[in-house]
Amino acid sequence: MKTILKIAWRNIWRNKRRTLITIASMMFALFFAIVMRGFQVGSYAKMKENAIESYSGYIQIHKKGYWDDKNINNIFEFDQQKIKDLESDPRINVVIPRLESFALASSGEATKGVAVMGIFPEKENKMTKIKSYLQEGDFINVEDRSVLMAEELAKFLNININDTLVLFSSGYHGATAAGLFHVKGILKLPIPEMNRRTVYLSITEAQNFFDTGNQFTALAFDMNNLDDVNTVEQELRSDIDQENYEVMGWELMNKELLQMIESDKAGGIIMIAILYMVIAFGILGTVLMMTNERIREFSMMISIGMQKRKLILVVIIELIFLTILGVIAGFIISLPLMIYFYYNPIKFTGDVVEAMKDFNFEPIMPMSIDFQIFINQAIVIMIISLIVMYYPILKILKLNVVKGLKS
Template identity: 40%
Template sequence: MYLKLAWRNIWRNKRRTLITLASIAFAVFFASITQSMQLGTYANMISNSVRFYTGYAQIHKSGYWEEKSLDNSFALPENITEVLAGNKSIAGMIPRVESFSLVAYGEKAKAAMLIGIDPMKENELTSLKKRLTKGQYLAGNENSLMMGQGLADYLNVSIGDTLALIGQGYHGINAVGKYHVKGIIETPIAAFNDQAIYLPLATAQFYFGMEDQVTSLAINVDDEAKLERLKAHINNQLGSDEYEVMTWREMMPELVQQIELDYVSGRIILFILYIIIGFGMFGTFLMMAKERTYEFGILVAIGMRRMRLKLLSLLELVMLSFGGVLLGVIISLPILTILHFNPIPISGEYAEVYKKFGIEPVLNFSISPVIFTDQATIILVLSLLLGIYPVWHIHRLRVVEAIRS
């Protein structure tokens, strides 16, 4: 009965109701777009920095992260692969060898970051094959390499050219080799474009003189929410101080801080937006209460309890608020879905800024359910807070004065 009465009361003044619904819907739409863009940007940053390089977690030899030396590499014991292979939370395990060497072609030379990879497994984590701009992807244990576009431009090399690599290998031995350029890639991380060279894992191990050794085992997961539990499980199963397990948040604290800082600034903008919305809603609720003063006086005079009248008035405000939220979600969801699957490319100066921060220059949008539940929660809290005035107005109502008005 109360719901039916509240619904009828809302539509007694259709113009006012439609204006209120439109204002709330617009606010929800704008807030959803803002929050979706924020979360989409964070996902893009994490994808570029985490999925493309570190993985969601890594296993190293103890002390490797503090001193990234080939001497701190380790041979993959069978118990590690058995522990990880049996865990359903793990989507992939990627062994790597990482170090630095001098790369030379003709009269030019430059320090480069050498990464030994299992081509097939690496592609599962980073989709590296899609980053190819020229040539072919590495096939296996071959005497070839892939390199970043920026490094290729600096050395002025092309597909089929031969590069000379000179560096320091395992336990200080000399590392020297010549390798054909099989592919050139372009990544969203500027440092990789300018420095990265990819070799097949066995080729890199032979080059550095570290047979069957790796510097890290990157782990990919399907659900990041289970990451800490996964880390604890791996530590418990390994049961040794010889290895260390680190999540991407521990390996890249600067990225976490950057996201947290930006998230706070975004919340401040949304807070200001909802203050503006709140004033608009309060104006509407104020008019509704004032316009119905005579009606409230008559209802109280004929015997309707004030508590029931307060409940009915509050129910009207909540229904009106959620109607605006629902309309805003209906408008924003299709648009955000289209933008989610079709990110907006960024060009010009802004694209260069994105690349400097190691982010792919595209504007991503998220369709996480939390975007819409947040709006519903905020609007509900606002309507309940603003509903205090109509309730107070009914509580202080003087029947004779209300009827004479």
């Protein structure tokens, strides 16, 4: 085996320039594929994180039918003790009651339709880290009669800290909901759509405003571990009266986002596939040359007593060496760049920012350094090499030794 390894290793360096070109082609293919995939996976993860941790949570409980008809009349009362019991489950980080609806927000001459979100401020902060988005002013507490406004909405309404916001809406069972609220803080929210039209009130104020009593529109669950989501979701379903309530997981609540990610992912995969096709032909070219220029040598080795299977092993190991070198080189040049962009995500500027916000994307391009990305790309290169290996194997199996010696 040692001899076989030695022959294989030395063989790949017989033509240094060709070997280096082959390794370089694998290296650049891997570099582009890994970096491209890293940006894709990073962006998807950021989108999911924004959607889940900034808004939906991993699981929500609503009154049955609420998700399809987000109406202030589709609300429910939930036992506070039951919420405490749920929160004592080590798998659950926090259970957040919310009261959400819509209202017309007005200041001076400007008016806009907004999403009003009644929250337990400190609890909400445990999941959405809402405090960290505070740009100006102070955070609210549960007794405050003040509001927090999204940055772009505040700009649109030309409102600053300590100004007064007018909210007008339809309350529970058609009651008129109208109120003046002191603006205590301005938040820069990561989801552009939310940043354009969200107003946060304390849950008590929201319940007073919409005249709902102690009722909520949703209970959002933040989990300690993503792996527990499905189990907890199933347990909640079996515990809760399904005639009156609905339990929804994050995938169902963010269906459009996931569909968008899937279609974008498919586009990325096509790009990478084209890249790999080019590389596959490059590797094939090298292997064709490495095989055909050594037909006489192969014939001699078989003549003097080397079994074809051992010769095939030499050729396979040569290709494995080439692939490993290409993969390592690809990892080495992509890793520093990925680490850099992981800590310094690309922040878009100019017109792109508005275009991305219109599609509800945060205008940044984060990088993922998930090891799986490296493994997957390495596996693709290995598979290409495995396919390419077929040629020398066939050539050796069909080799006519006498003709080969004359070649």
